[in-house]
Amino acid sequence: MQRLVRETAAIVEVELIKLIRDPTELISRAIQPLLWLVVFGQVLAQVRGIHTGQMSYLAFITPGILAQSILFSSIFYGIAIIWERDLGVVHKLLVSPAWRASLVFGKAIAAGFRGIVQTVVIYLIALAMHVSIRLDPLAILAVASSVMLGSGIFATFSLIIACIVKTRERFMGIGQVLTMPMFFASNAIYPLDIMPDWLRVVARLNPLTYLIDALRGLVINGGASVYGFAADFTIMIGVFVVLLFIAVKLYPSLAE
Amino acid sequence: MNQTAPDDPDQFAILATALTRRFGTLTAVDHIELQVAYGEIFGLLGANGAGKSTMIKMLTTLLPPTSGSAQVGGFDIIKSPGEVRRRIGYVSQLLSADGALTGFENLLLSARLYGLHGSESRSRIDDALNFMGLADSAKKLVKTYSGGMIRRLELAQAMLHRPAILFLDEPTIGLDPVARHTVWDRLLDLRHSYGMTVLITTHDMEEAEMLCDSLAILHAGKISVIGKPAELRSGLGDEATMDDVFAHYAGGSIHESGTFSDVAKTRRTAQRLG
Ligand SMILES: Nc1ncnc2c1ncn2[C@@H]1O[C@H](COP(=O)(O)OP(=O)(O)OP(=O)(O)O)[C@@H](O)[C@H]1O
Numbered sequence A: 001m002q003r004l005v006r007e008t009a010a011i012v013e014v015e016l017i018k019l020i021r022d023p024t025e026l027i028s029r030a031i032q033p034l035l036w037l038v039v040f041g042q043v044l045a046q047v048r049g050i051h052t053g054q055m056s057y058l059a060f061i062t063p064g065i066l067a068q069s070i071l072f073s074s075i076f077y078g079i080a081i082i083w084e085r086d087l088g089v090v091h092k093l094l095v096s097p098a099w100r101a102s103l104v105f106g107k108a109i110a111a112g113f114r115g116i117v118q119t120v121v122i123y124l125i126a127l128a129m130h131v132s133i134r135l136d137p138l139a140i141l142a143v144a145s146s147v148m149l150g151s152g153i154f155a156t157f158s159l160i161i162a163c164i165v166k167t168r169e170r171f172m173g174i175g176q177v178l179t180m181p182m183f184f185a186s187n188a189i190y191p192l193d194i195m196p197d198w199l200r201v202v203a204r205l206n207p208l209t210y211l212i213d214a215l216r217g218l219v220i221n222g223g224a225s226v227y228g229f230a231a232d233f234t235i236m237i238g239v240f241v242v243l244l245f246i247a248v249k250l251y252p253s254l255a256e
Numbered sequence B: 001m002n003q004t005a006p007d008d009p010d011q012f013a014i015l016a017t018a019l020t021r022r023f024g025t026l027t028a029v030d031h032i033e034l035q036v037a038y039g040e041i042f043g044l045l046g047a048n049g050a051g052k053s054t055m056i057k058m059l060t061t062l063l064p065p066t067s068g069s070a071q072v073g074g075f076d077i078i079k080s081p082g083e084v085r086r087r088i089g090y091v092s093q094l095l096s097a098d099g100a101l102t103g104f105e106n107l108l109l110s111a112r113l114y115g116l117h118g119s120e121s122r123s124r125i126d127d128a129l130n131f132m133g134l135a136d137s138a139k140k141l142v143k144t145y146s147g148g149m150i151r152r153l154e155l156a157q158a159m160l161h162r163p164a165i166l167f168l169d170e171p172t173i174g175l176d177p178v179a180r181h182t183v184w185d186r187l188l189d190l191r192h193s194y195g196m197t198v199l200i201t202t203h204d205m206e207e208a209e210m211l212c213d214s215l216a217i218l219h220a221g222k223i224s225v226i227g228k229p230a231e232l233r234s235g236l237g238d239e240a241t242m243d244d245v246f247a248h249y250a251g252g253s254i255h256e257s258g259t260f261s262d263v264a265k266t267r268r269t270a271q272r273l274g
C-alpha cells in the first residue's frame, strides 16, 4: 500500500512538473468551453427552446460543459501515452519493478489534476457570466472528487485505447469518433427526457451522463441530481475500477 | 525447472534456453541458446532486423517469449519478472530520458520507481551524476542536452539501483566519436567499479572489439557464431578484420534482413541524437 502511494506519487509529480512548465495545452483547452458557454449557451438561452425547469439554460449547461471539457482533455491523454511509447519512456517505466497498477493509477490521478485546473477556468467563466455557482466548501470538495473521478475514467479509457491501437494516427481517428457521440449522447446540453428513446438508452449507458448528473447537483445553486449522488458515485467508481483493471492488464503490451 | 538460489556465483547472469519470439509469421528470435557469465561484457551483434532488440526485450521482461525460457540474475523471466526487474538496468534503443524534465528529475523518478528514497536516494543520484560527468548539467532540461549527455544520463538512470546486469540496446548509435568513446569509458568503469555484467547490442565492430569479452552474431533470429573477438577474427585468417567477421557471419547485405521500418527507426534515433 505504502509502495503504491509512493510510486503513484512519483508518476503524478512528474506529470505536474511538466504541466506547470508548459501550460500551453491547458490554456488552449480553455477556449472551447468559453465558446460553448459564451456563444452557444447565451444564444440558446435566448431561444428558450430547451426546457430546463426553473434553472436557466446557461446554468443547466455549465456542468455539462465542465464535464465535456474534462472528457475532451482526458480522452486525448492516450496521445501522450503513445508519444511516450515512441520515445521509449514507457519501456523505462516497465522495466522498473514498480507495480503496473501504480503506473496506470498515477496517470489517472495526474489527469485528475488537469481536470481540476479546467474546473477552475470554467468556474471563472461561469461566475463572470453570473451563473449562480455553489461556493460552499463541501460542494467544492464534492465537485473536485467528481472531477478527479471523471478525469480518471476518461484518461484510463484513453490509455486502454492507446494500448490497443498503438499509433497516433489511428488514435486520432478513434478519439474523434468517440468524443462527439459521447458528448451528444449525454445530458450535457439537453435533458434526457427530450431525447428519442434509443438515444436515451445510449445516454443511460454513458458514464459521462452520471458525471454530469452529479455535477448538476453540486455546481449550481438550486441544481439537483436526477439519479442521486449515491448512484452517480457508485456507477463512476465501478466504471473506474473496471477500467483500471483492464488498463493494468494492457499497459505492458505497449512496450512490445 | 528446478529453483536455483539467486545470486549464486556459479550461476550464469543470463541463461536462455530455446528462446523464441514470433511476430505473425516472422520468427524474430529463433530457438536461441545463450549463456553469459557474471562480470562479462557480452556483445549481441547483427544487421538491422536480426532480432537483437527483440532478444533484449524478452530478457528484460518487456516482451513475452512465444516459447522457450530464460533466467536473468537467477530468476525466470516469465515466472518471476519482478525479481528480474529488480536486478537489471536497461537502456533502450530509443532515447528514453524525458526532455521536459531536468537530468536530476529524470534520476529522481527512476530512484523512486526503484524504491529508493531519502538520503540514500540523494547520495545515489549524486554519485551517478558525478560518475557520468553530468553534475554541472543536472538542473538543466534534458532537451538542451547533447546526444552523448542523454546517453550518459540514461546510463546513470540504469545504474542507480546497482543492478547486477545491464542491458544496453545500441547505446552509441548516432553519437560522434568523442561521445562514443566517453560512453565506452563509462561502461568499462562501471564494470570495474561495480562488477556489473553488461549485455550490449551494436552493429559497430570497433565497439564490439573494444568492449566485449565475448560476442554472438545474430542472423535472422539465429546465432550464427559465438566467441571472443580475437578468436572470431583469427578464425577467418591472419588478415581478417572485425568487419570481415561481421560480413561473414551477419548474413551479408542489410537488404536481406532489415525491413524499411527497421532502418527508418534507426535513422530516427540517430536524428534525435544528432
Ligand atoms: N512489435 C513487433 N511487431 C512486429 N514485428 C516486429 C516487432 N518488433 C520487431 N519486429 C520484427 O522483428 C524483426 C527483428 O527486429 P529487432 O528490432 O529485434 O531487430 P534488431 O536486430 O534490433 O534491428 P536494429 O539493428 O534495426 O535495431 C524485424 O524484422 C522487425 O521488423
Ligand SMILES: [Mg+2]
Binding pocket: B052, B053, B054, B093, B169
Ligand atoms: Mg534493435
